[in-house]
Amino acid sequence: MMNQVVWQSGSAWCSIRTLSGDILEVSWSPDGKPLPSSLFVLPQADGFPIYQDESTLLAGNISVHCHDEGMDFFSPGKKLLLRDDLRYFRRDDGFWRVEQRFRVSPQAALYGLGQYPGGVLDWRGHEVLLVQSNQGIAVPFLISTDGYAILWDSLALTRVSSKDDELVWETDCADGIRYYVIHGPDFDALIAAFRRLTGQAPLYPRWAYGYWQSKERYVDRDELLGTATRFRELGFPVDALIQDWKYWGDKPWSSMQWDPKVFPDPEGMIRELHDKHHLHLMTTIWPVIGEGCPAFAELKKAGVLFETEHWARGHIYDAFSAKGRSIYWKHVKSGLIDLGVDALWMDGTEPEFVSSHDPMDGVRACHAQRDTAQGSWKRVLNGYSMMTAKAVFDGQRAAESGKRVFTLSRSGFAGQQRYAAASWSGDIAATWKVLREQVAAGLNFAASGLPYWTTDIGGFFTTGYGARFPRGCADDAYRELYVRWYQFGAFCPLFRSHGTNTPREPWHFGGPGSWAYEALLAAARLRYRLMPYIYSQAWQITAHGGTLMRLLAFDFRSDPASYRIADQFMFGPALMVCPVLEPMFHEPGREAEPIPAEFLQTPDGESGLACEGFAGRDFEVRRFAKHASQINGNWAGGPPAGLPFADYSLRWEGELAIPESGEYEILLEGNDGRRLWLDGELVIDSWQNQGNSTQHLTRSFEKKSRHTLKVEYFHHSGAAALVLSWRRPGPPPKSERVPPQRKLYLPSGSRWYELASEVRHMGGQSLRVSTPISEIPVFVRGGSILPLGPEVEYDGQKPWEELDLVVYPGADARFTLYEDNGDGYQYENGEFSTIEFGWDDRRGMLSIADRAGSFPGLAAERIFRIRLAASPEVLTIPYSGQALVIALHRPKP
Known part of the structure; x- marks a missing residue:
């Protein structure tokens, strides 16, 4: 043999x-x-x-x-x-x-290969370039419905x-x-085999399966702590805040150091988040290290920096080098982890040598570097994110911090799951089309064997790249898109909001009692009530190679009608999620666009504007005077020629010509300071260091009228941008369509119950369901046992001493409830417990097995409130760890 x-x-x-x-x-x-x-x-x-x-x-x-x-x-x-x-x-x-x-x-049908924009679910008939990019994640793993x-x-x-x-x-x-x-032939067996080849996915801390609030960015300590306070005052569920870039202030980029001027006493701040607000903190780090900080000096001395200068005035380190990873982790630990930071967000891990959405720009930039410690970039191109995730994972595990490693990375690769690194879908635009495409993107990512994925709820950009919501969260059309994206996000493996241009905290979409706020609150509360189910599925991922976000073909491979459905998915084996992916109440208005040169005129009569550039934020030293066709600048790759990398200012002057009478919305979008004068009046004054945001005003103009225009801008540091846009008069948004409905398919071979109403349907049919703004259509598969936890505002607020168990008849069912202390790696040494539930559909009997295992803090006694779906009868059963068998009466059909 x-x-x-x-x-x-x-x-x-x-x-x-x-x-x-x-x-x-x-x-x-x-x-x-x-x-x-x-x-x-x-x-x-x-x-x-x-x-x-x-x-x-x-x-x-x-x-x-x-x-x-x-x-x-x-x-x-x-x-x-x-x-x-x-x-x-x-x-x-x-x-x-x-x-x-x-x-x-x-x-x-063929699935997997990573995550890409474009909305393709089945790769049959398509070509895919496996390469890391801002919105693309390369994973060379393909699964087929042939098994x-x-x-x-x-x-x-x-x-x-x-x-x-x-x-x-x-x-x-x-x-x-x-x-x-x-x-396999089952998809679960295929994914489990992939994990045996490339590594199992460790369990995240339990709080990581809750909601995380992020935006670009909290500018100082007061704003971060004020956000935490507001969440707790409102009782809105949340478990983590994310501090995006510039917590280092005036220090070099991604130096892993807090600026004491804007974030004084970061250790005390994080302790306050933990102790007072019961919140965790994630911070961003980049593989590019800014010149002039201790990490840069040590990496340079070790010879593990690549030669191309990054737009952030730094250099990317060689994560293929064990020495490079060790130095990198040393500074992550001392500057962030030792101060109490709970999790790391690794941005630009393609790696991003150039700021571009064209994948081949990144390929050419990587290939232009010197060899890595593992040889030519051509050989190892797609593996960088895996190696920099390894740096953090190996370092934190060795440090035994008492916290489970939890990392979010913009890129991913086969095997990266073993380093506790999740991924998200990059800097996407806020459009309904992109939202629809995100469903297929997340499903193919999960079909590639990597279990944890998330999306920027609401889209990263609310203007540009096809997005047309310059008023952001003040626009009802954007509020509707955000609510539907948030409802989808509540059923992604990881639940996270993030973006630029407009605030993302729920109260900015309307106060308590408003339609948008209440819809967001309902989705968050549902996510937290499902936490026993979600955390138990997370254990299946770690222990058995499971998958939480599932193509319909995972569970219905015998039903070919399900193969190419790209707008529904299973969330674990019991729940089918049917997100609403089109506007039903508020159509987006006419698209805002940068004001074209044809409607601008310089003082000397040319089309466009006169532009001057200065060193210094207050126009100290003039470096150039030239013509600009419009104000539409993005200087992420470096400043305008002749200006320093930071602390420069720009001024544009001319006239604005009005093509048609009506109401115009003028928008000034960018970061740091900006001012706008119209007809000599200062109408926008936002002259301070700040993250990306949009100021806007509305004015009525007469056709062929002309108005003097002056715009001033200063850039302090980081990725610079300024755009002067307008939204011209146009038709009003469409009115509400009544009644709003969504068409969906119920896979054959199962009964299905609407989660909200528990109305029952047979599988193998298409169905139209109502879609009020407050609900996302979710169906429960017949033959499921669904555990529901208490209503809480954060993980651990209430122990799982009382759980609701809802049994959905139609087939036999099994469910394993998993519990541990929520953090640390004691579970690897057996400190956890499981309870097996079984439903005998023919006999109408629910069995609860002896509890297996234990851990410190386990509730020895608990209450199960048990009922059959669509039945009002509830049985309250005490459970102390010994087996029980319970007869449940079926409601009449």
């Missing part, structure tokens, strides 16, 4: 090795040399033996038929899964460029394309081809 077979095919050598009964490793070497070890697949022990029968290899649950054209992979039932068809090797610049062609069933998965072993730039029955993988820089074929 053997677990590896090697043979020659032409000039190439092929190796097939079994790693388990359901995983095969296939390697093709173009020159007969052994391929180097994987950079992200963990070392694997020898697996099942291979039995050879002439040209067929029997390898666990997969059999392989070898022939002149390639290899065919079969399931245990002799169903053809896929064919290794053709491959090409071409020597290029010292590396092999490789291409592998597979033959696959043209009917099967198999492919893990492609490369960190290099890779193209994946699918057309008809052909699936092609192409990689720019390789030593050969190595991929893994996994047989």
Whole structure:
């Protein structure tokens, strides 16, 4: 018996090795040399033996038929899964460029490959560029509804394309081809095998599954603590505040140091958040370190900084270097973790050498650097975020801080889950189209084997990039979009609001009693009531390779009608979420646009404006005078030519020509200080250091009238931007459509209950449901046991001594309630408890097993309030850890 077979095919050598009964490793070497070890697949022990029968290899649950054209992979039932068809090797610049062609069933849907904008759910008929970018996350893992998965072993730039029955993988820089074929056939088994190959996902602290409030950004200590106070005064549920960039103030970028002028006594501030407000704090860090701080000096001395200067006046460190990771963690620890920071937000981890939404700009910038400690950037392109996440994870685990590692990273890669790093979808725009696309993006991310994902609720940009909400949270149209995005976010694995241009705290969308505020509050309260269910599913992720945000095909692979539904998903095995993804009450108004040059005129009669640039924030030293077509500047990549990187000012002057009579909205958006004069009157005066925001005013103008215009701007530090826009007169927004409804599909093979009303429906049908602004359509699968916790304002406010258990009949059901102390790694040593619940649908009996395990603080006695869905009868059952069997009466159909 053997677990590896090697043979020659032409000039190439092929190796097939079994790693388990359901995983095969296939390697093709173009020159007969052994391929180097994987950079992200963990070392694997020898697996099942291979039995050879002439040209067929029997390898666990997969059999392989070898022939002149390639290899065919079969399931245990002799169903053809896929064919290794053709491959090409071409020597290029010292590396092999490789291409592998597979033959696959043209009917099967293909999911995974990471997370990308655009809204594609099934990759059939599409091409994907696997590369990290601001809005793209590359994961070389693909799953098929035919019950198999492919893990492609490369960190290099890779193209994946699918057309008809052909699936092609192409990689720019390789030593050969190595991929893994996994047989499920269930998707949960495919994901579990992926985690065995690349690492299990540790459990996050329980508070991390609650709500986190973020925005760009809290400007000082008073604003941060004032926000905490306001949340607690209102009783709005929240567990964390996020401090975005510039907590370092005038210190170098991402120096991991607090500026005492704007955040005095950060340790005391964090202690107040913890002790008084029961809140946790996450802070941003970047892989770029600003020149002039101790971290920069130490990294430079060690020779682990890349040469390209970043727009933030710093350099990116080499996270592929063990020395670089050690130094980086040392300063994260001393400047943030030791002061009490609970979690880290790692921004720009592609890494972002240039500020661009074009993925190839980032590729070219990486390829232009010197080699990493692991060799050429071409070889390791997509692995940077994984390695910088490793720096934090290894350091914090070794430090034994008593807190579980919890990191949020803009990029991700296969294996990054083992470093407790979640991802979010980057700097997206606030549009209904983007919201719809986010559902598919999150589902494909989860189908790629990485369990934790979130989105900027409300979109990062409320203006520009197609977004048209310059009034932000004061605009009812944006409020509606935000509420629907928030409701979707409440059913993402991680629940987080973030963005620029406008405040994101719930009270800015209307006070208590207003329609938007109450809808937000209802969604947050529902998330917290579901916490026993969510935390128990998190344990399934850690212990069994589970998935929380699930394509319908995870649970209904036998129903092809569910394969390409991109606007519904399962949240754990019991809940089907159907977010509202179009406006039903307030259509967005006419789009704001930067004022074009044709409506601007310089003092000497040219189109556009006269522009002057000065060193100093108050126009101290004039550096240039030139013509500007409009005010639409983004200087993230560096200041206007001739000006210093920080502390400069700009002035524009001219006239504004009015094309049509009516009401105009004038908007001035940017960061730091800005002023606007119209006809000599100072109408916008916001002359202070500040994050990105928008000031606006409304004026009525007559057609062909002309008005003098002057704009002044100062930039202090960071990514600079200023845009002068207007919203011209246009038709009024559409009025409310009554009654608002959403069409959805109930997968076959199950009964379904509306979560809000518990009205029952049969599966296999389309349905229209009402969608008041206060509700998101959620259905519970028949054959589910749903535990609900108490109403709380933060995790741990009330222990789970009393839980509601709702049983949804229609099939047998099982549920495991998981509990531990909520933080730390004692759970790895067995300090946790589980309670198994079982529902016998035929007999109408609910069984509660003996409690297994224990931990300090476990409630020895508790109350279960148990009822059947759609039944008012509630049984109050005391439970002290011993098994119980309870008969429940069914309501009449």
